Amino acid sequence: MSMIASLALTLPELILSTGALLLLLVAAWGGDGSSRLISWASVALLAIAGLSLGCANGVAFDGLYKADAFSNFAKALVYAAAAVSILIAPRFFEARGAMRAEYPILILLSSVGMGMMVSATDLLTLYVGLELQSLAAYVLASFMRRDSRSAEAGLKYFVLGALASGILLYGISLLYGFTGTTQFGGVATALGDGISHGELFGLVFVMAGLAFKISAVPFHMWTPDVYEGAPTPVTAFFASAPKVAAMALLVRIAVDAMGPATSSWQQIVIFAALASTILGGVAAIGQVNIKRLLAYSSINNVGFALFGLAAGTPDGVAATMSYMAVYIVMTLGSFLCVLQMRNAAGDAVEDIASLSGLSRTRPGLAAAFAIFMFSLAGIPPLFGFWPKFLVFDALVAIGLWPLAMIGIATSVIGAFYYLKIVKTMYFDEPAPAYAPSASRMENGLIALSAVAVSPLGYLAIPLLGALSMAAARALF
Amino acid sequence: MREKPLVDLSQYLPILLFLGVALAISGAFVVLPMIVNRLTGTAKPNPDKLAEYECGFPAFEDSRAQFDVRFYLVAILFIVFDLEAAFLYPWAVSLGGIGLTGWASMMLFLVELGIGFAYAWKKGALDWE
Amino acid sequence: MTEWFQSLIGHGLGWFVATLILILMISLPLMLAVAMVIYGDRKIWAAMALRRGPNVVGPFGVLQSFADGLKVFLQEVIIPSAANKGLFLIAPIITFTVAQLAWAVIPFGKHMVLANINVGLLYILAISSIGVYGIIIAGWASNSKYPFYSAMRAAAQMVSYEVSIGFVLVTVVLWSGTFNLSGIVEAQRAHVFGIINGFGFNPLLFPMAVVFLISAMAETGRAPFDLTEAESELVAGYQTEYSSMVFALYWLGEYANVLLMCALNAVLFWGGWLPPIDWAPLYHIPGIVWLFIKVLAFFFVFSWVKATVPRYRYDQLMRLGWKIFLPLSLFWVFLVSGYLMITRYGV
Numbered sequence: 001m002s003m004i005a006s007l008a009l010t011l012p013e014l015i016l017s018t019g020a021l022l023l024l025l026v027a028a029w030g031g032d033g034s035s036r037l038i039s040w041a042s043v044a045l046l047a048i049a050g051l052s053l054g055c056a057n058g059v060a061f062d063g064l065y066k067a068d069a070f071s072n073f074a075k076a077l078v079y080a081a082a083a084v085s086i087l088i089a090p091r092f093f094e095a096r097g098a099m100r101a102e103y104p105i106l107i108l109l110s111s112v113g114m115g116m117m118v119s120a121t122d123l124l125t126l127y128v129g130l131e132l133q134s135l136a137a138y139v140l141a142s143f144m145r146r147d148s149r150s151a152e153a154g155l156k157y158f159v160l161g162a163l164a165s166g167i168l169l170y171g172i173s174l175l176y177g178f179t180g181t182t183q184f185g186g187v188a189t190a191l192g193d194g195i196s197h198g199e200l201f202g203l204v205f206v207m208a209g210l211a212f213k214i215s216a217v218p219f220h221m222w223t224p225d226v227y228e229g230a231p232t233p234v235t236a237f238f239a240s241a242p243k244v245a246a247m248a249l250l251v252r253i254a255v256d257a258m259g260p261a262t263s264s265w266q267q268i269v270i271f272a273a274l275a276s277t278i279l280g281g282v283a284a285i286g287q288v289n290i291k292r293l294l295a296y297s298s299i300n301n302v303g304f305a306l307f308g309l310a311a312g313t314p315d316g317v318a319a320t321m322s323y324m325a326v327y328i329v330m331t332l333g334s335f336l337c338v339l340q341m342r343n344a345a346g347d348a349v350e351d352i353a354s355l356s357g358l359s360r361t362r363p364g365l366a367a368a369f370a371i372f373m374f375s376l377a378g379i380p381p382l383f384g385f386w387p388k389f390l391v392f393d394a395l396v397a398i399g400l401w402p403l404a405m406i407g408i409a410t411s412v413i414g415a416f417y418y419l420k421i422v423k424t425m426y427f428d429e430p431a432p433a434y435a436p437s438a439s440r441m442e443n444g445l446i447a448l449s450a451v452a453v454s455p456l457g458y459l460a461i462p463l464l465g466a467l468s469m470a471a472a473r474a475l476f
Numbered sequence: 477m478r479e480k481p482l483v484d485l486s487q488y489l490p491i492l493l494f495l496g497v498a499l500a501i502s503g504a505f506v507v508l509p510m511i512v513n514r515l516t517g518t519a520k521p522n523p524d525k526l527a528e529y530e531c532g533f534p535a536f537e538d539s540r541a542q543f544d545v546r547f548y549l550v551a552i553l554f555i556v557f558d559l560e561a562a563f564l565y566p567w568a569v570s571l572g573g574i575g576l577t578g579w580a581s582m583m584l585f586l587v588e589l590g591i592g593f594a595y596a597w598k599k600g601a602l603d604w605e
Numbered sequence: 606m607t608e609w610f611q612s613l614i615g616h617g618l619g620w621f622v623a624t625l626i627l628i629l630m631i632s633l634p635l636m637l638a639v640a641m642v643i644y645g646d647r648k649i650w651a652a653m654a655l656r657r658g659p660n661v662v663g664p665f666g667v668l669q670s671f672a673d674g675l676k677v678f679l680q681e682v683i684i685p686s687a688a689n690k691g692l693f694l695i696a697p698i699i700t701f702t703v704a705q706l707a708w709a710v711i712p713f714g715k716h717m718v719l720a721n722i723n724v725g726l727l728y729i730l731a732i733s734s735i736g737v738y739g740i741i742i743a744g745w746a747s748n749s750k751y752p753f754y755s756a757m758r759a760a761a762q763m764v765s766y767e768v769s770i771g772f773v774l775v776t777v778v779l780w781s782g783t784f785n786l787s788g789i790v791e792a793q794r795a796h797v798f799g800i801i802n803g804f805g806f807n808p809l810l811f812p813m814a815v816v817f818l819i820s821a822m823a824e825t826g827r828a829p830f831d832l833t834e835a836e837s838e839l840v841a842g843y844q845t846e847y848s849s850m851v852f853a854l855y856w857l858g859e860y861a862n863v864l865l866m867c868a869l870n871a872v873l874f875w876g877g878w879l880p881p882i883d884w885a886p887l888y889h890i891p892g893i894v895w896l897f898i899k900v901l902a903f904f905f906v907f908s909w910v911k912a913t914v915p916r917y918r919y920d921q922l923m924r925l926g927w928k929i930f931l932p933l934s935l936f937w938v939f940l941v942s943g944y945l946m947i948t949r950y951g952v
Contacts, residue, residue, distance in 0.1 A: 003577050021591050028598035490720045491728075493621075494628050494709045495702070501632060502701040502854060506694055509850040510682045518681045526686040528749035529845050540748070547761050550923075554764040557931065561771030564938065565727065568778040571942060572950050579946050586939060593932070602927045604920035 006060035009067045012049040012075060013115045019045040020108040027101035035101040039086050042104035046079045063183050066121040073321055073471035074118040074248035078241045081328050082111045085237035088339060091439050092233050095346060098144045107237060110136035114245035123172045123182040126249060133242060134161050141230045153229025160222040168209025174202030184257035192260040203258055207268050213246035216306060217275035220299045227295035235291055236335035239298045240328040247324055251309055251317055255475045262312050269310045270403065276303025277407060281414035289350050290338055297376055300414050301327050304391055307407050311394040318472035319390035322464055326387045330375050333449035336442055337369045342435045352421060357430030366425045368450040375453040377418035378411050383457030549601050560589055627719055631708050639860040640670035646908050653912035680849040692746035697854035700739030704861035707732045711868050712787045714878045714892030725786040726774055737763045740843050747846040755842035759826060759833035765926035766823040772934035773817045776941045777873050780804060790877035800883050805874035809944060813937055814874040816930050821866035828911035832919055867903035875899055
């Protein structure tokens with residue numbers, strides 16, 4: 001395959017990286033005053049990159065990179081989440097005098113990395129993509145560097161992220177050493193004729209490193225601290241796009257590279273899924289900070305998504321991808337609501353107690369928040385129920401119904417703290433009212449995501465089902 | 477026929493030997509004077525002599541003090557550009573074999589780093605005053 | 606020689622003894638040369654300031670360095686009570702060891718090289734970047750203000766210029782197609798108009814030769830880049846707390862490095878052990894003599910600059926390194942590789 005054809009397949013990444021580099025120069029010369037312009041340009045770039053996804057299908061660079069239905073599905077989600085994170089940022093940062101032109105550029109670079117991750121069919125492409133995503137994310141976490149919590153979040157994320165990258169790289173080198181190749185296909189061939197101890201260690205290390213990136217238990221410790229400390233738009237970004245990308249990467253490497261060793265990684269995934277749902281559900285109950293609570297919620301939800309992968313079937317993978325699609329809408333909606341939590345002076349408040357009686361002071365916001373909470377809990381009429389159903393359906397289909405039972409039980413535990421927030425908003429005495437919302441765009445985004453996860457979302461099932469099934473079929 | 481090994485490791489043995497000799501010579505230059513001045517009696521330490529250097533008064537600042545953050549910046553920039561140079565070496569020796577694609581890829585890489593460099597320059601990372 | 610020893614005392618031992626002798630034939634003359642160039646440096650410097658320089662010990666003062674050596678050898682070794690003793694003594698050992706070690710791959714003539722490794726240039730780079738540890742450790746272990754500041758400055762300065770040196774070396778490697786220093790010298794044979802030996806005579810590489818020469822001065826901390834030892838600000842820099850022979854080790858190491866940089870200038874750009882012109886009669890003079898002449902010429906340039914150019918300010922130093930040399934050498938990599946792609950590899 002010629003160089004030009006390979007480059008054509010990577011068109012989305014080319015658009016984003018070239019655009020990000022040009023915008024970087026604009027940012028350097030234009031200063032922070034140009035940040036609004038750069039934000040809109042970045043969103044436009046993400047849209048163009050998203051549009052260019054349709055025409056890409058094939059293997060590029062001699063098997064280092066692959067554009068298929070699976071990667072396109074994941075990239076579409078990633079780009080959408082990234083665009084929302086860029087759109088909600090300027091108002092948040094400008095209120096604190098901390099808006100910088102680099103914010104959208106870092107998100108763009110991170111998106112390039114995530115695109116590489118989901119398209120990687122080689123362990124080294126995987127690693128490069130992952131590092132590009134992570135390095136941008138470390139900076140984003142400490143974006144408000146004068147704020148000690150933000151700086152702490154960045155440092156913590158960096159140190160633990162570097163550790164996880166090290167573990168992952170160690171696993172990669174073990175796999176390379178014992179299989180003699182870094183390509184997913186080659187690794188799968190080597191694993192096909194029996195798995196050696198060295199390969200098993202490599203597999204476990206790779207799984208552990210990736211579990212860190214999706215914050216699955218037992219590699220979740222950084223999540224609450226980083227989510228709490230990072231500026232809210234950044235937290236919204238962390239909870240959505242990188243989760244999708246890392247989950248897609250995990251799915252692809254598990255199916256593509258480690259397919260013949262399914263029985264080996266299945267136990268790991270089942271353990272991580274169970275532990276994440278239980279711990280995410282239980283630890284969230286005592287939280288008083290809404291961002292920490294949402295952090296545990298994301299751990300919990302990642303656990304449910306992992307159940308789909310644990311099934312190891314095309315149906316299961318399709319369920320995982322549908323889950324991530326619905327999940328990012330719910331989580332972005334929740335964080336948009338958190339962005340509205342500002343006291344009369346305009347300062348952000350994050351404690352759950354301040355939500356008391358929101359239904360009387362801001363009925364619209366309370367209704368939207370309640371929809372997101374119900375949906376995250378997976379309560380039937382709302383759309384959040386559907387992917388959970390798919391996931392458990394996939395488990396039952398291969399006879400893992402005890403696991404499905406336990407999963408359903410844990411989702412009941414999880415429902416408790418979501419409902420507690422709804423109770424606080426609707427039945428407690430009103431706390432001081434929030435400052436009125438000033439942004440029509442944010443209200444629009446909240447309304448849009450609320451409609452998407454409301455029962456109206458079921459109208460999208462044929463489309464979502466077909467896309468996620470096509471994505472899963474691309475792997476098997 | 478056995479293939480010629482890629483690296484002739486026997487050529488490195490003299491370097492190892494040289495390392496030993498050089499360490500011995502420099503070690504001797506450090507240790508011998510200490511022995512000699514024990515023997516000749518020139519070693520007469522006293523607290524004032526052993527105090528850290530200052531212009532006629534006791535040092536009043538901790539020498540393990542904070543220093544300018546720009547030194548860190550230089551260190552980071554050094555890592556970026558030295559690594560870039562490290563990427564250039566294998567490319568430079570094999571330029572004839574990798575053709576236009578290899579050359580163009582590296583030039584793209586240089587342009588990318590050039591953009592990063594321009595950004596750092598414009599942001600004042602290279603200014604010292 | 607190796608064969609002769611091997612026939613005498615067996616294969617392994619013979620090789621060992623022969624190599625040891627070769628090493629000492631580099632190491633000991635190196636120290637002698639350092640002593641002599643210190644004397645030469647002082648004489649040149651004095652002459653340029655219309656002074657006499659050392660003229661008491663021996664005829665014309667040539668034995669001055671040896672007298673100094675004996676003196677420091679007998680002096681007391683002072684280890685400050687606040688210093689980290691182990692590190693304090695290790696630092697000069699590192700400096701002087703790596704200053705010698707780099708000479709292992711320098712070709713003194715055709716086939717006259719101790720270790721003819723195929724990545725000689727990378728070896729030089731690696732060894733010379735270890736040198737910075739000697740200085741940083743010295744500054745830290747002294748636990749004193751001035752050495753510490755000086756060590757910070759020195760580290761930042763050395764790494765800054767190492768960056769542009771790296772790119773300059775890439776241009777040389779591009780042209781010669783090898784990292785082996787003998788190979789680089791051979792590649793310079795009849796390089797310009799088929800008759801002149803030396804990359805430096807090539808108009809495309811001459812600017813890089815200049816950048817390398819200046820960077821070499823900065824890398825070795827010689828005037829006008831001797832900010833690490835700026836007496837008026839930092840007393841004696843990172844050597845402030847050192848005394849006796851331990852102090853002299855830095856002195857020796859510095860001059861050994863200066864000589865190394867002179868030799869590298871000669872090897873990389875000016876034909877090494879080749880005569881300047883590719884003309885048969887000139888090859889009757891042994892290669893080592895040509896190399897020697899070139900090294901001494903460069904040393905004279907180093908001395909000359911030291912005597913005439915005032916010291917840079919730190920911001921000027923950094924500006925020269927980062928804002929002039931780095932973009933220039935980066936651009937030159939593009940230029941040289943593009944030129945070679947068109948002319949040599951026919952694209």
